Amino acid sequence: MENMKELAESLHLNHYLRPDDIPDLNLYMDQVIQLFERQFDNTTRYPDDKVLTKTMINNYAKGKLFFPVENKKYTKEHLLLISMIYQMKGALSISDVKTALNQLNYKVTDEGFDLQQFYEQYLQLLDDNVNKFSEAIQDQQQEVSQTLDKAEGPDRAYLEQLLLIAVFTAMSNYYRRAAEKLVDDLATDMSNLKEGR
Template identity: 60%
Template structure:
């Protein structure tokens, strides 16, 4: 594929809700939605796509994906958790996200866990992941180009794109399946502690 840097830049992989983006005061739901819409608008696939809606937030609350809100206001901790949910739900089921975050939510409410330090680690790892992803996409692109260049076909560009889609979906599936296995391990450990 031509101009891989432009392709990767247009994905806006650096869109992330940073600690500096999160206000020190609690927000109402409409303010939360606006904050996320402003932060992640560039990463949407199209203009009709919604980053976050009232229904999504209500479903997360009803599903106990984050600890209860007070006076209909969302704290900094809620925003950090919603940001993680936003990222995880693209690959995991809502039940898997809930199971993954369940103990973290308990630690926040029961043990006064410092979510800010944890979230900062998450953001740093995400920046590293963007770099690794960019390198991997370039490697995949080079490999696909090598495989296709000997084909006698007028539609090599399409064939390259097709193979890149296949390679990226395969990689995505590998990572999703690995994450699901880890979620299952978290579930088994939690059940073991409850006995």
């Protein structure tokens, strides 16, 4: 079985699109795709997996997950939002992502909200969480190993790995369900605002 510290490192969890990675000029869709492919090339499960496609970007635009593009060019703010969508869509439905980002899009376009500063705060939290994740999976491996202390034989490695898979998927589901509940709360809050409650 793989060492959990090495596993965490192999996942390239600290590969994000950082504001400094984005040129100071607006980009066409093909340039956006190239930037994301270059930035996230080590994060896909299989070598042929695409990080971002024209269809994905068009679906995000049609679904109004980010504010409208002008002259077929994407601003730095668009790219920051697309990066957040990329991260969130792994756990949430596109509808939930839209609900989560709806007010942020409004704040950026209508209130002059500093999305870059907010995004940098988000990246700081992600950096902190990568370290916590690495420690947590190492702790989980130790707990699983202790749980199976008395199990011996050729199946022990398999059983240990299976327990880790089961525990990791359960934890993933806990976080996803918590995020969905927060999205539902956002939707309720927005609905109450529209109705003047």
